[in-house]
Amino acid sequence: MATVMPLRAAPTDPDLLSEIDAVPGRRLVIVSDAWLPQINGVVRTLDRTRLELERMGLEVHVIGxxxxxxxxxxxxxEIRLAVNAAWALPKLLNGLMPAAVHIATEGPLGQAARKFCxxxxxxxxxxxxxxxxxYIHARCRLPVGITYNWMRKFHGDAEVTMVTTPSMxxxxxxxxxxxxxxWSRGVDLELFRPRPKDILDFPRPIFMNIGRVAVEKNIGAFLDLALPGTKVVVGGGPQLEELKETYPDVKFLGPKTGEDLAQHYAAADVFVFPxxxxxxxxxxxxxLASGVPVAALPVPGPVDVIGDHPCGVLSEDLQRAAIKALEIDPAVCRRHAENFSWEACSRQFLKNxxxxxxxxAA
Known part of the structure; x- marks a missing residue:
């Protein structure tokens, strides 16, 4: 059972208290096919949201x-799929009811939870x-319309479907x-912060990408750029060995976590997001919280996080964007990141x- 943490907000915050009390038994169940020990943005978001909601006074159970x-x-x-979800998940959910149920993903666990509800x-x-x-189209060329039709049906019975940005x-x-x-996102401003860059002894400037190394991430578009200095990729995934062979001059450092990950972020001169x-x-x-400017394509995600703010450069010419980003003051990047807190993100989730x-309760 999850440990219920003390309320972070003062007891005199009537709005927060009424929101918490509206949840049956103050209990929330999150069902997700993406969960620890996986390392990706979905897992980090769910884990941090869980911690914040527990601090607010909710009892949170993640079924992964x-x-x-x-x-x-x-x-x-690297991703593990539950094969006995159809009969095993209902047993877990029955023991946790009544509760507010949030289905975070559309995989076997998400499908079993939807059927249960x-x-x-x-x-x-x-x-x-x-x-x-x-993602599926990038791997096997299945038309996106077919998958979107299925996903629209999956989410269609939900009271609320949460999305990350206005563009989405x-x-x-x-x-x-x-x-x-x-339902926006936050960042750990204590962990991710400007630090000395001497952890990496590569020719500068260092252009870095961090994340899952997979075909849908379009990492090759970054590695094909004619850039000075050194290109660095941090992360693991199914395309890692292929890219290592294709781009022998790129530094592939594998997955990083915690302090080690934060130090690598801060060691970059530009973060390239293709x-x-x-x-x-x-x-x-x-x-950005690490004081590193961003070069990215002008697509949903970067448009919402960066837009026309001077903390990054968005352009279809990613090479130009990466070179231009070298001119950005790291302090500008840090100040922009300080607008995103996990507490605000979790309050938004709670309202949803x-x-x-x-x-x-009806």
Whole structure:
């Protein structure tokens, strides 16, 4: 059982207290196919949101693949998929009811949780973290319309579907998704901060990308750029060995976590983000909090996080953007990141699940 932490907000905050009390038994269940020990933006977001909600006074249970028998995901063995979710998950959920239920992902656990809630007419919320239609298209060329039709049906029964940015809300609204609400992201400003850059003894400037090394991240678009200094990739994934062989001059440093990860962020001179498919890009905030300017494409995610703020350069000419970003003052990047807190992100999540909580109590 999750440990219930003391309220962070003062007891005189009536709005927060009423929101917490509206959740049945002050209990929230989050079902996610992405969970520890996986390392990615979805997992970091869910884990930090869990901690913040516990500090506010909620009892939070995360049901992830670690509780089930799993098999490797095809083409992506680092991700484990629950194979006994259909019969094992209902047993877990029955023991935790009544509760507000949030379904974070559309995988086997998410599908089993949705089936459980629909069968018992128990309201639930969902979130749209990952642009799976584009990811699947990048891997096997399946038309994105087919996958979007399936995902629209999956989320269609939710009281609320949470999306990361206004751009994503507009894009999904145009595809017929309903009941969309914003759930932004935060950054750990204590962990990710400007630090000395001497952890990396490579020729400068250092242009860095951090994240999952997979085809949908479009990392090759970064590695193909004619840039001075050194290109560095931090992270693991199914495309890692292929890119190592194709780009022998690039420094591939593998996955990093905690302090080690934060030190590598801060050691960069520019963070290059070539992805066209991310719904937000938590790594953008982590780089900016580390005092590192961003070069990215003008697509959803970077447009919402950076926009026309001088902390980064957005351009279809990614090479130009990377060179131009070298001129940005690191202090400007840090100040922009300070606008994003995990507490505000978690309060937003809490407000979004209130319709679920009210229907649970009805």
């Amino acid at each position: 693949p670690d509780r089930f028998r799993t098999v490797p995901c095809p083409t992506y063995p 629909k069968k018992r007419k128990h309201p639930f919320s969902t979130s749209f973290h990952t642009r799976f239609p584009e 809300r507009t894009a999904l609204d145009e595809r017929g998704f309903q009941n969309l609400q914003l 992805s066209r498919t991310d719904t937000f890009g938590l790594v953008l905030l982590e780089a 699940i209130l319709p679920v909580a009210r229907h649970c």
